[in-house]
Amino acid sequence: MHFFSRGVASGVLGLAAPPMYASGLVVGGIILAPGALILSSMEQRMWERMVSALKAADFEQSLLRATKARANSELATAAQSTTADSINVELVVNAYGLASQSPDRLCFIASIDLIANRAGEHWLRERLIISTRERSPDAPPPQCASHEGMAQNEGQMVRNTAAIYAEVLAAMVIDRLRNRSKP
């Protein structure tokens, strides 16, 4: 007994399949669309937290304060013992902030130029970098973490890292000035 010939059966299946696909798409869409929207708004909030933490860190001022403090405490005695000319030091912040290392990971990077002139003449110029690809020989590895890790506790890792980088870069600047001063 034959209910359908081969062609008829496949024709029936062919008629049934598009509604099945369509219902699958509708159900999938109902699940995925709100999920994507929620994830997107969560990601946006994470970025907002990181950006506001970065703004609040006031990196340039922290770097200046740390450099002055270290210069006063670590270079003052050396300066008193010599009758050297005054040295004019400039720090140019080229870049600092969060760079993407991979789709799910961010790294805090910083790059500054140290320019020092003595008696109006060029005396020292060096770029100090904390980054994933290239970094100064005495620089620590950059702080990397997932988006969630960077954003948690209102961007605590971003704020901490900015403060640590300011101190580390200040220490690196003072080391270079001290080494350059050695006879």
Added chain:
Amino acid sequence: MKTRMQCTAAFVLILLASCATEWRTDAPVKPTTYAASGPVSAGSVGRLPRLVVTKVTLHREAEEAEQATPEWQARNATIRNELRQEIVRYLVEQKGYEVRSIDEPPPGDEQAVRAAGIRLGVDGIVNVEHRLTKPWSTGQAISNIFLLNIPLLNALNAVNLRITIHETATGRTVWMKEMKGEMPDSPKSTPDVKGALGDLENALPAQLRR
């Protein structure tokens, strides 16, 4: 009502996506090898820059006769050493810690952690626990269907790697991360060290520990 629905949906999504659990202490983290000061926050594990990694605690499933064979023991030693090397390498190169490994089992309690930490001259001790399971048999896979996927959910929730950091000063646990999902016992299985340690704070740089 809308907010509640969004929260529920977010919770379900997070539950589905979560494959790791991190815990950290709320108490201040205290180093022992230098005087802590400077900009790093009191709760940061980065204040413990000198660490040792103890012998990896390894769990593998097999019959007793198989566990007694030299091949089994040799494979255990290889898994332990490779995992520990990878953890040490990651902590040193990516996170800036001063790390060495010791062939001692993890200290038992807080007092033992303090004693070991002081003896070794480190700020903290890292313990690693790794679990490998037998791949599922066809019978187990079929029974999972009849058991409404409960074995599958258990397998997804099982811990395959646990890394714990204890501070020498008090012997307390200050940080722990668990990576979830059953890991089959095969040469291709590699624990996700980057995922486990990726969100750890970097060690306080040497310039700030003078």
